[in-house]
Amino acid sequence: MSILEKIKESKKFENFLKTKTGDDIFTKAKLVNEILETEPYTGNEGLGMISMDKLKGEYEIKEKNGDIHPVIMLGSNSYLNLSTDERVVSSAKEALNKYGYGMGAVSNYAGITQLHSELEQRIATFYGTESAIVFPSGYGANIGIISALCSEGDVIINDSANHASIFDGCKLSGADIKVFPHSDMRALERILSKLPSEQCGRLIVTDGVFSMDGDIAKLDIITGLAKEYNCKVMVDDAHGLGIVGETGRGSAQYYNVMDKIDLHAGMLSKSPGGLGGYCAGSKEVIQYLKLYARTYFFSTALPASIAGGLNKAFELFETDTAGRKELWEKINYLKTKLTQTGFDIGHSQSAIIPVMIYDEEKLFPLHYELRKKGLYTNIVTYPAVRRKECRLRLCVMKDLTYSQIDRAVKILEETAKKYGIIN
Numbered sequence: 001m002s003i004l005e006k007i008k009e010s011k012k013f014e015n016f017l018k019t020k021t022g023d024d025i026f027t028k029a030k031l032v033n034e035i036l037e038t039e040p041y042t043g044n045e046g047l048g049m050i051s052m053d054k055l056k057g058e059y060e061i062k063e064k065n066g067d068i069h070p071v072i073m074l075g076s077n078s079y080l081n082l083s084t085d086e087r088v089v090s091s092a093k094e095a096l097n098k099y100g101y102g103m104g105a106v107s108n109y110a111g112i113t114q115l116h117s118e119l120e121q122r123i124a125t126f127y128g129t130e131s132a133i134v135f136p137s138g139y140g141a142n143i144g145i146i147s148a149l150c151s152e153g154d155v156i157i158n159d160s161a162n163h164a165s166i167f168d169g170c171k172l173s174g175a176d177i178k179v180f181p182h183s184d185m186r187a188l189e190r191i192l193s194k195l196p197s198e199q200c201g202r203l204i205v206t207d208g209v210f211s212m213d214g215d216i217a218k219l220d221i222i223t224g225l226a227k228e229y230n231c232k233v234m235v236d237d238a239h240g241l242g243i244v245g246e247t248g249r250g251s252a253q254y255y256n257v258m259d260k261i262d263l264h265a266g267m268l269s270k271s272p273g274g275l276g277g278y279c280a281g282s283k284e285v286i287q288y289l290k291l292y293a294r295t296y297f298f299s300t301a302l303p304a305s306i307a308g309g310l311n312k313a314f315e316l317f318e319t320d321t322a323g324r325k326e327l328w329e330k331i332n333y334l335k336t337k338l339t340q341t342g343f344d345i346g347h348s349q350s351a352i353i354p355v356m357i358y359d360e361e362k363l364f365p366l367h368y369e370l371r372k373k374g375l376y377t378n379i380v381t382y383p384a385v386r387r388k389e390c391r392l393r394l395c396v397m398k399d400l401t402y403s404q405i406d407r408a409v410k411i412l413e414e415t416a417k418k419y420g421i422i423n
């Protein structure tokens, strides 16, 4: 079977979670593994596995046949290169030497050090809230926050492009889930205006910067509607933290509504370069989450080395010395070049730039070819977005050089022309 036939076949993927009556629970695993055996999914071991010397900022990819070759990296969320920043790494090393490499207990038992408390305090200060909680996983943060605060009888209103972890938290909560089309504020208002009055617990939850589109939630309108319809607002600003807004305080700062957000959630794995998730809010709510967010209460605390590195990252954010302005120069440079070359890059307002392909049959071979030519991008299709809106996702990093960006655009241009994506 050809690559393209296999891809078409892989549309079964969409239903792979729905085992038919009589199917063994491992049937879906068999199907997925068969698909993974086909060319476009292989080439490198796993879709995104790379060998690299990150500390030197050099990225290499190992192809399935053993070939190792350098790539220009446009697929990392460490936008400010803080995961390898000397200042951050040395703070992490200091903590590693002092506390060892694992915490050995959940936060509420013996799992946290003063570095964890310091980090929570820094996050609260950063957002101007009373308190903050740090979860050992970003995905787990959204699940824990939402499922602890909402339950049956409440309603949670979601942007359709929200991250999977938000939807999973909503499902787990048992609350009624409403979804409006991406950034459609009229649709949001329609939903709000029809809510039965007995649904008194109301939460609007949204990504700040949307992870697959790079645009920013219209928080000015959302917070206005929330006030009118008596809803609480939670923002997951995983991709806005440290980058968006006048001093990098994220999407809410961009719209000047920081004090109108009830729950400032976010991830410590993207621009801060570490791991984990957080929520900043009122003292009362944060204290409640520390006892009732199950992904906090029942999960081992973040390693102290990560907390140590993150304290340094937040110190850099506080003083706006993490390289945000330099990153924006590179983002704007790349965006201009891509637009001039004729690419459809959607409405990006962040370090995430989608390059729309709209045709999955071209997407996989195109991505593969880019990689072989030395350009690493993220490949995005179902289940992250609808198949017909498939795309490449380019993530800009501060330490990219202008000549690397020029070269990346050249590779993209040449290859996209070959596939008829641009003229």
Ligand SMILES: Cc1ncc(COP(=O)(O)O)c(C=O)c1O
Pocket: 137, 138, 139, 140, 142, 163, 165, 207, 211, 236, 238, 239, 267, 268, 269, 270, 275, 276, 277
């Ligand atoms: C918007 C958003 N929220 C949550 C997460 C989960 O964060 P983490 O990867 O740190 O678990 C991600 C990352 O994939 C994300 O993009």
